[in-house]
Amino acid sequence: MAAHLSSGRVNLTALREAGRRELREFLDKCAGSKAIVWDEYLTGPFGLIAQYSLLKEHEVEKMFTLKPGRLPQADVKNVIFFVRPRLELMDIITDNVLREDRGRSPQRDFHILFVPRRSLLCEQWLKEQGVLGSFIHREQYSLDLIPFDGDLLSMESESAFKECYLESDQTSLYHAAKGLMTLQALYGTIPQIFGKGECARHVANMMIRMKREFPGSQNSIFPVFDTLLLLDRNVDLLTPLATQLTYEGLIDEIYGIQNTYVKLPPEKFAPKKQGEGGKDLPTEPKKLQLNSAEELYAEIRDKNFNAVGSVLSKKAKIISAAFEERHHAKTVGEIKQFVSQLPHMQAARSSLANHTSIAELIKDITTSEDFFDNLTVEQEFMSGIDTDKVNNYIEDCIAQKHPLIKILRLVCLQSVCNSGLKQKVLDHYKREILQTYGYEHILTLNNLEKAGLLKPQTSGRNNYPTIRKTLRLWMDDVNEQNPNDISYVYSGYAPLSVRLAQLLARPGWRSIEEVLKMLPGPHFEERQQLPTGLQKKRQHGENRVTLVFFLGGVTYAEIAALRFLSQMEDGGTEYVIATTKLINGTSWIKSLMEKLEPAPF
């Protein structure tokens, strides 16, 4: 059941099917009953490819989490480790294997599945520990781009941004290129590649080189994608720092969405039964899956939060009316029809109840004084007000020791909106942060500077106003209920990255050459040869399909903005989004913070 994957212009079920096929083949190779030992990090992404039922079909009887010590008892013929190629995990596997009771019978066979790639380093490590020979099958499962929804793919590579921009490690770009090759194998060669940024350039180069080196990959599939747009995250450092204001964006900002699941405080979701007191309140957080298979969610996810309330109340009326129908059903035929629709109506009602509760939870936060004050400062910065002085609200928050990430988001936002802070202002903030939260945070501040997020103004001039005006990033007149521009996703600010995509489609980047030069990294265009006969002839009125790949992360608000462009009347282009990771300002900054707890021995 993949309703959410086939709902878009491009049917991503094929991608998931390819993933499942590869998994099935590997499982069948390890013939007989099996137990899988999971690297916890992988369970989420894998869940988007295959459910337990599929594994069961291939004789997976037990599943365990990877941890040191002896492996649990299980009467299976095979034990398979599903792991990322990381040394610390190899240590745990070694421990597991060495503690295996060799005397037991029947003996269990060991195998490893590296995700997404085998690693010479890891295998060398296992060899040095003397356990490499214990594994019969050692393979890789190239899970690069995972389909999250009908128009959304993610590699879920948490460290991609840090590796590329801070550590000069481009392995994740290599994986991105590999993922794109897989996509092209299934959906046809993409004839046009546009890009902006250093990493974009690297990925394009890799794609071209890979195509040359694997001539067999030339296929006869009619191309589904017209264009690929590769964008470096650091071309637009601003957008992830601002608080997202779409429904899905706010859910992510406040509660965090992991692999399409969200965990919510349970109190509001307790079933209300007539006559029962508040006894037995659930203590486990409520876990919900959020994707386009849920009708109501698909309708409200990308709306500005202020427009959600009216949709929910309208829905409530419709559903009430539908249930009322039962009183009007007179004939057997009518009753039968009502009953057959009952499951759908009950699902709709339950969906409405859930989202009404979520909306209430969010409203509690968005109507708080602190949220308002924070948003006000963000909007001041984004519209270019007072970005060159120390900000009072930020100082107050530091003095009251608000969470450090909140402070960092604000100072970085100010820095980006000022093309870097004046040395005096920067030093002032740094001092206050280090004195209040600890000197060890020098390391994080240094990372932020390296990433371009919090740095001194070098050229002495601020480019941001020019960029803002030329690209129309700040729109005073925002209609949150019935938007006519992508700036509704931040109630005034149009995401720079999405503007670039919008302008590429129409009228093209030539019109913004000057501004493009102010943004980091080269911009380029490449063409890939299509075999004759496969040149795409577009029908009149048919939209182009563009795949936008964000290298370094993308926010739900940007996704909403691109979806808005897709459904614009005579917009001309439909978008599919791919990324190294789904992020929000908090998770993004967190990935750049030094882990300060010393490693446990």
Added chain:
Amino acid sequence: WQDYSGDWSPKDTVRRMQRGKVCSLERFRSLQDKLVLLDEAVAGHDGNVITAVLIFLKRTLRREILFRELEMRQVALCHLIHFLKEMGEQKFLLDLLRLCFFCLSLQLSQYREHLNIQDVEKRREFLKGCIGLPFSAEDTSHIQDHYTLLERQIIIEANDRHLESSGQSEIFRKYPRKASILNMPLVTTLFYSCFYHYTEAEGTFSSPSNLKKTFKIPDKQYVLTALAARAKLRAWDDVDALFTTKNWLGYTKKKAPIGFHRVVEILQRNNAPVQVLQEYVRLVEDVETRLNLATKYKCHDVAIETYRDLKDRIQLTAYKCKVERGSADEEKINSILNNMVRNTY
């Protein structure tokens, strides 16, 4: 000429490794070949392969030569550092960092290592060693501060632990410490000092004024922290003294580097009695804020006086219902209202 084991060139070897084929690198004996191998690996972007080549070079090259070549190859250098960290090769890593100083971020890599040192004395020594490294001027002063702070904290901690266990100090008896002061941020240390060592002279390491001077703590931060500490101890006289200054005529007046509404906030959070709270509400400059706070915290005198100064009969009359019937406050309101009436004729 090629033999069956394959006489692949460095470039081809790297290609094969990228495709996951196991390759022996032993064949590459000359420095030239090894460097080509490394450069090809770096150009291929596959972190896996780069690390594998580095492992080989680490094993087969003299350290000085390896370090020298890596100085010019940033990407490879970063990979090697990452690898050494993962493998826990502390000594090799520190040697590498000591010999490669051109790259600014390496100083910070070394500084980062202090987090792995649990023993405070050793950590202090380590930090001292970091000060000499070529950091930027800004970072140097922060690291110097970090070292100085830890040095002071060690001394304070030793003294205070002794004081506390001897049972002779009243403040420690009344408010036993919940945690050690070691490795706490500067502002937290200042709070601690204002709490336990407020009256000490500037000469001791544990006195607030010493901390202020040594770390150049701005007035605003100092006052906020001292206020929070004294308010927690309900030492209202100390709070008063914080804001009282004598001008050149010898008159005292109250001023604060932070708004008085903040002072009120902090006092209220510490359950200050109304008489104390009132004094500071009175000093809030913005009238609307003053009235809000006065009403919220039942500082009737201030509210009444403010309405009187605004000559606002209506509000004043309305305020009557907020005070107790027959109380002195009610009488005060009535008398003011009467005066207002009299003065209009």
